[in-house]
Amino acid sequence: MSTPYAKLPAWADYGLIPLINLIVAFAVAGLVVLLVGENPLRAAGLMLEGAFGSGRNIAYTLYYSTSFIFTGLAVAVAFHGGLFNIGGEGQAYIGGLGVGLVCLTFDSILPWWLTFPLAILGAAAVGAGWAFIPAYLQAKRGSHIVITTIMFNFIAASLMVYLLVGPLKPANSMAPQTRNFLEGGQLPKLNWLIELFGGTVRSSPFNLSFLLALLCAFLVWLLIWRTRLGYEIRTQGHSPKAARYAGIGETRIIIITMMISGALAGMMALNPVMGDQGRLQLDFVTGAGFVGIAAALMGRSHPAGIVPAAILFGMLYQGGAELAFEMPNISRDMIVIIQGLVILFAGALENMFRPAAQSLFASISPRSMGVAASRSGGA
Amino acid sequence: MAENAIELVGINKSFGAVHANRDINLAIPRGTIQGIIGENGAGKSTLMSILYGFYQADSGEIRVNGKPATIATPNDAIAAGIGMVHQHFMLVQNFTVLENVILGAEGEALLNRSISRARSELRRLEKEYGLEVDPDAIVEDLPVGLQQRVEILKALYRGADILILDEPTGVLTPAEADHLFRILAQLKAEGKTVVLITHKLREIMAITDNVAVMRQGQLVASRATKDTTVEELAELMVGRRVLLRVEKGEAAPGDVMLSVRNLTVKDGRGCTVVKDVSFDVKAGEIVGIAGVAGNGQSELIETISGIRRAESGTVSLKGTLLDVTRHVDPGDLRDWGLAHVPEDRHHVGLVLPFEESENAILGYHDHPRYRKGPFLDIERIRQSAREQMTRYDIRPANERLKTANFSGGNQQKIVLAREIEKDPDVLIVGQPTRGVDVGAIEFIHKRLIEMRDAGKAVLIVSVELDEIRSLSDRILVMFDGRIVGERKGDASEGDLGLLMAGVEQREAAE
Numbered sequence: 001m002s003t004p005y006a007k008l009p010a011w012a013d014y015g016l017i018p019l020i021n022l023i024v025a026f027a028v029a030g031l032v033v034l035l036v037g038e039n040p041l042r043a044a045g046l047m048l049e050g051a052f053g054s055g056r057n058i059a060y061t062l063y064y065s066t067s068f069i070f071t072g073l074a075v076a077v078a079f080h081g082g083l084f085n086i087g088g089e090g091q092a093y094i095g096g097l098g099v100g101l102v103c104l105t106f107d108s109i110l111p112w113w114l115t116f117p118l119a120i121l122g123a124a125a126v127g128a129g130w131a132f133i134p135a136y137l138q139a140k141r142g143s144h145i146v147i148t149t150i151m152f153n154f155i156a157a158s159l160m161v162y163l164l165v166g167p168l169k170p171a172n173s174m175a176p177q178t179r180n181f182l183e184g185g186q187l188p189k190l191n192w193l194i195e196l197f198g199g200t201v202r203s204s205p206f207n208l209s210f211l212l213a214l215l216c217a218f219l220v221w222l223l224i225w226r227t228r229l230g231y232e233i234r235t236q237g238h239s240p241k242a243a244r245y246a247g248i249g250e251t252r253i254i255i256i257t258m259m260i261s262g263a264l265a266g267m268m269a270l271n272p273v274m275g276d277q278g279r280l281q282l283d284f285v286t287g288a289g290f291v292g293i294a295a296a297l298m299g300r301s302h303p304a305g306i307v308p309a310a311i312l313f314g315m316l317y318q319g320g321a322e323l324a325f326e327m328p329n330i331s332r333d334m335i336v337i338i339q340g341l342v343i344l345f346a347g348a349l350e351n352m353f354r355p356a357a358q359s360l361f362a363s364i365s366p367r368s369m370g371v372a373a374s375r376s377g378g379a
Numbered sequence: 380m381a382e383n384a385i386e387l388v389g390i391n392k393s394f395g396a397v398h399a400n401r402d403i404n405l406a407i408p409r410g411t412i413q414g415i416i417g418e419n420g421a422g423k424s425t426l427m428s429i430l431y432g433f434y435q436a437d438s439g440e441i442r443v444n445g446k447p448a449t450i451a452t453p454n455d456a457i458a459a460g461i462g463m464v465h466q467h468f469m470l471v472q473n474f475t476v477l478e479n480v481i482l483g484a485e486g487e488a489l490l491n492r493s494i495s496r497a498r499s500e501l502r503r504l505e506k507e508y509g510l511e512v513d514p515d516a517i518v519e520d521l522p523v524g525l526q527q528r529v530e531i532l533k534a535l536y537r538g539a540d541i542l543i544l545d546e547p548t549g550v551l552t553p554a555e556a557d558h559l560f561r562i563l564a565q566l567k568a569e570g571k572t573v574v575l576i577t578h579k580l581r582e583i584m585a586i587t588d589n590v591a592v593m594r595q596g597q598l599v600a601s602r603a604t605k606d607t608t609v610e611e612l613a614e615l616m617v618g619r620r621v622l623l624r625v626e627k628g629e630a631a632p633g634d635v636m637l638s639v640r641n642l643t644v645k646d647g648r649g650c651t652v653v654k655d656v657s658f659d660v661k662a663g664e665i666v667g668i669a670g671v672a673g674n675g676q677s678e679l680i681e682t683i684s685g686i687r688r689a690e691s692g693t694v695s696l697k698g699t700l701l702d703v704t705r706h707v708d709p710g711d712l713r714d715w716g717l718a719h720v721p722e723d724r725h726h727v728g729l730v731l732p733f734e735e736s737e738n739a740i741l742g743y744h745d746h747p748r749y750r751k752g753p754f755l756d757i758e759r760i761r762q763s764a765r766e767q768m769t770r771y772d773i774r775p776a777n778e779r780l781k782t783a784n785f786s787g788g789n790q791q792k793i794v795l796a797r798e799i800e801k802d803p804d805v806l807i808v809g810q811p812t813r814g815v816d817v818g819a820i821e822f823i824h825k826r827l828i829e830m831r832d833a834g835k836a837v838l839i840v841s842v843e844l845d846e847i848r849s850l851s852d853r854i855l856v857m858f859d860g861r862i863v864g865e866r867k868g869d870a871s872e873g874d875l876g877l878l879m880a881g882v883e884q885r886e887a888a889e
Binding site: 226227228229231232234235238239241242244245246247248249 | 684685686708709710711712713719721723726727728729730731732733737740741742744745750753754755757
């Protein structure tokens with residue numbers, strides 16, 4: 001017995017629902033702030049101020065967003081193929097190895113604009129390679145991709161620790177990190193972009209990889225909705241049986257989809273490693289792989305949704321840090337709670353308000369909507 | 380006691396913009412069999428779901444035995460003496476018959492007392508209504524007909540006086556259906572009231588006392604069955620005159636286009652479901668495979684169309700031998716002139732969240748016509764989808780609409796249009812008109828006959844015996860994975876029914 005729901009118009013589906021979810025998330029977060037004895041409105045003000053208050057703050061917000069765009073796209077591509085890639089964290093971490101090795105090798109002989117494409121290839125190749133193993137296991141042996149990618153996060157972390165305290169660490173150094181990259185291994189900053197709009201930025205980590213992230217967002221859109229490969233990925237994702245019927249090779253699609261996903265996650269490493277720190281160090285991913293899942297969920301797996309979602313999470317990261325600094329009662333952990341609430345309402349409870357919105361819309365403007373065909377065979 | 384078991388007064392129900400039930404008034408006299416017919420989406424199931432407490436009516440009143448009743452949940456319905464036998468059985472497969480019967484009415488924490496009570500009650504019901512089932516049999520071991528009997532027993536055990544059956548014969552052989560009808564007649568004789576929802580006009584004529592016809596959410600007519608005809612009911616259902624028999628001329632079979640030899644196929648669980656099957660389909664003929672669902676027909680056509688691997692045997696397509704024991708790419712088969720309309724259009728033939736135009740290229744997305752290098756030629760695809768929708772009268776004619784929003788008949792036309800328009804030499808169609816309304820059935824049947832007359836080899840599989848008989852030039856009957864007989868297109872229903880039931884045939888086919 002199926003209940004036919006009226007369909008929502010696209011603007012409500014992609015705009016209104018996420019907005020409602022977001023408002024509820026912030027309302028609940030406000031209660032938490034109230035609970036620790038602070039004024040939620042002032043906290044919200046401080047957060048916005050911290051995220052967008054000055055050119056420098058905006059630059060930081062966009063720096064964080066850059067990472068989330070990459071990982072969000074990575075998760076989204078896998079989603080379209082019906083795969084839940086939880087391994088973005090590990091693929092990004094290991095992608096740093098690709099960036100690091102390219103930079104360490106070429107930073108003394110090539111200018112940055114020649115190192116950059118090589119580093120992109122390095123990051124993408126290593127990330128894709130890391131995703132290949134779980135993909136192969138899923139496609140050939142049926143090992144569940146969620147389990148294997150989680151495990152590969154831990155393997156990546158251990159491997160990187162080993163490499164950074166061992167082979168990659170310069171002799172005589174106490175810190176678990178590589179040597180600093182030379183000029184040829186560092187990306188130019190994009191501070192001028194913000195100054196163009198009147199902000200002032202003295203120093204920030206905001207760098208060229210932001211533009212690469214936007215380019216990737218466009219390329220992902222092109223891939224998913226305009227290419228034959230994307231069509232095959234979506235078919236496989238929606239209905240593996242239909243894919244088999246259509247002659248689409250399941251093994252091939254799983255492996256290709258996951259490798260594209262891994263490549264995008266791996267490219268996230270460009271932002272902190274080559275764009276900011278100028279060296280490969282421990283734990284530079286700082287959860288971006290997981291935030292990417294939330295960004296993809298909130299952005300409905302569409303690049304046009306993922307970019308704003310990533311900026312929202314960037315804002316929470318940057319604004320949250322400032323908030324914790326300004327309001328001593330609100331610790332760093334509180335910020336994590338707020339972020340968690342956003343993820344909870346925007347991601348996990350994404351469909352909570354949908355039925356209500358649907359019946360509301362149906363009663364307001366019945367004719368504007370197509371109606372889901374009744375699937376009950378009993379008629 | 381009131382004269383009417385059930386009275387529905389002014390029932391209205393909307394889902395969003397859809398007015399599924401519009402001001403329904405219906406009185407069902409006690410001790411009668413009431414038929415409710417209508418096309419897909421006419422609102423029959425919604426009405427019964429309201430009566431059984433799955434949905435709440437927006438307005439209107441339900442009276443049971445003359446008294447207004449509030450039926451908010453199925454429990455209320457059971458308490459009011461209403462029982463329902465669903466189209467898809469609600470049985471726990473690995474429980475015994477007894478355990479299924481007491482499910483939800485277990486009584487106390489320890490089961491032994493309710494089990495022995497149920498056992499004696501079942502014995503009584505068995506005697507009274509001829510509902511023989513072994514109470515200790517595991518449900519999954521029982522044939523479908525018996526499983527359905529368990530459903531009926533469940534309802535009676537709960538004290539149902541009014542029994543609703545939703546499309547009860549869809550899964551039954553003609554013989555099983557006849558047995559069911561005898562049971563229903565017995566129930567009626569004992570004073571129970573039966574409501575039969577179906578789209579098979581023949582059943583309505585055979586067993587009901589009264590019939591109500593629904594169309595587009597409205598109850599358009601109510602007749603005493605003896606005062607009406609099949610033609611009148613069909614016309615009432617569709618709202619216009621319908622051709623019930625397909626008009627077709629003699630077949631002119633040509634060369635063998637599809638040849639299956641000694642095909643043996645296992646299903647996912649490793650059971651052999653197709654056993655040593657051989658047959659040919661010639662150009663210019665329609666071969667129908669009849670059989671009760673689940674006798675290997677599905678696996679057979681899946682193997683021929685490259686979705687499933689065979690254990691042994693061969694398939695030749697236009698004289699080219701295919702190694703079906705290895706992976707055969709369905710894409711290659713399409714290139715070689717084989718088209719396949721799968722049985723399960725919701726999960727196999729279509730991707731429901733896709734736009735119509737995207738489904739119009741499923742399986743053909745690599746076709747040079749639709750591609751520009753690695754890209755899809757979106758403009759071209761939408762353009763040709765638009766043209767196709769006009770030619771096949773697919774409504775609404777919006778190629779950007781999500782496929783899930785089309786009705787069953789239109790979805791089937793989308794698949795059919797896609798497969799026919801590529802001008803295949805061999806066309807395989809599984810359940811051509813399952814869940815399709817009467818108007819579209821006529822259209823689809825005509826198209827299939829046209830394919831035949833254009834010299835194509837057409838293989839159809841259907842559980843609807845009427846459909847097989849009206850379309851096929853030759854009929855193969857499958858039972859338990861084997862082809863147990865071949866008949867001409869004009870074979871009698873009784874003859875085919877016996878074959879479908881697996882009754883051993885001594886005399887040779889022909």
